[in-house]
Amino acid sequence: MKSCIVYYSATGNTKLVAEAAASATGADLVEVKDLADYSKAMMYVRGAPRARRGEKAEIEPASIDVGDYGLVAVGTPVWAFRPTPAANAIVAALKNCEGKQAIAFATSSGMPGDTLEVLSANLKERGMAVAGTFHLSDKAIKKGEGIDGLADLINSASGA
Numbered sequence: 001m002k003s004c005i006v007y008y009s010a011t012g013n014t015k016l017v018a019e020a021a022a023s024a025t026g027a028d029l030v031e032v033k034d035l036a037d038y039s040k041a042m043m044y045v046r047g048a049p050r051a052r053r054g055e056k057a058e059i060e061p062a063s064i065d066v067g068d069y070g071l072v073a074v075g076t077p078v079w080a081f082r083p084t085p086a087a088n089a090i091v092a093a094l095k096n097c098e099g100k101q102a103i104a105f106a107t108s109s110g111m112p113g114d115t116l117e118v119l120s121a122n123l124k125e126r127g128m129a130v131a132g133t134f135h136l137s138d139k140a141i142k143k144g145e146g147i148d149g150l151a152d153l154i155n156s157a158s159g160a
C-alpha cells in the first residue's frame with residue numbers, strides 16, 4: 001500500500017520529522033506552504049489566534065489528490081495548542097481521501113494541547129480512518145531522539 005505524507009512546517013521541525021519518515025518508508029512527500037508567509041512575530045500575533053479559532057489558511061498546493069494512496073499522514077506544528085491554519089486547510093484540500101487510512105502527527109515545544117485530537121477529528125470528518133497519532137517535541141528532534149516513531153507507525157498501519 002502506497003503512503004503519502006502531507007505537512008506544513010514554519011520553522012523546520014515538522015519538515016525534519018516528515019522527511020525522515022519519508023526516507024525510511026518510501027512514502028511520497030507533499031510540503032504545503034501557507035500563503036500568509038508569516039514572519040516569526042506574525043505567527044504569534046495573527047497565526048496563533050487563527051489556529052485557536054480553527055481557521056483555514058490559503059495554501060499552496062490548493063488541492064491534494066490522494067487517490068493513489070492507501071494511507072495519508074498529515075503533519076503540523078502546534079500553534080496555541082491546536083493544529084495550524086495550514087493543517088486545517090490541508091485536511092479540507094484532500095481529494096479522494098474517503099475510506100483511506102490516516103495518521104495525524106505534530107511537533108511542539110512539549111505542550112501539544114488538543115492538536116492531535118482536533119486534527120484526527122477533522123480527518124475522520126473527511127471519511128478517513130485514523131490509524132494512529134504521533135507527537136515529537138522540538139527538544140527530542142534536536143537530540144535526534146524518537147524521530148523513527150512516525151516511520152514505525154506508517155509501516156505498521158500500512159502493513160509494510
Ligand SMILES: Cc1cc2nc3c(=O)[nH]c(=O)nc-3n(C[C@H](O)[C@H](O)[C@H](O)COP(=O)(O)O)c2cc1C
Nearest residue numbers: 009010011012013014077078080081108109110111
Ligand atoms: C505561533 C506559535 C505558537 C506555538 N504554540 C505552541 C503551543 O501551544 N504548544 C507548544 O508546545 N509549542 C508551541 N509552539 C512551538 C512549535 O509548535 C514547535 O516549535 C514546533 O516544533 C514548530 O514546528 P515547525 O518547525 O515545523 O514549524 C508554537 C510556535 C509558534 C511559532
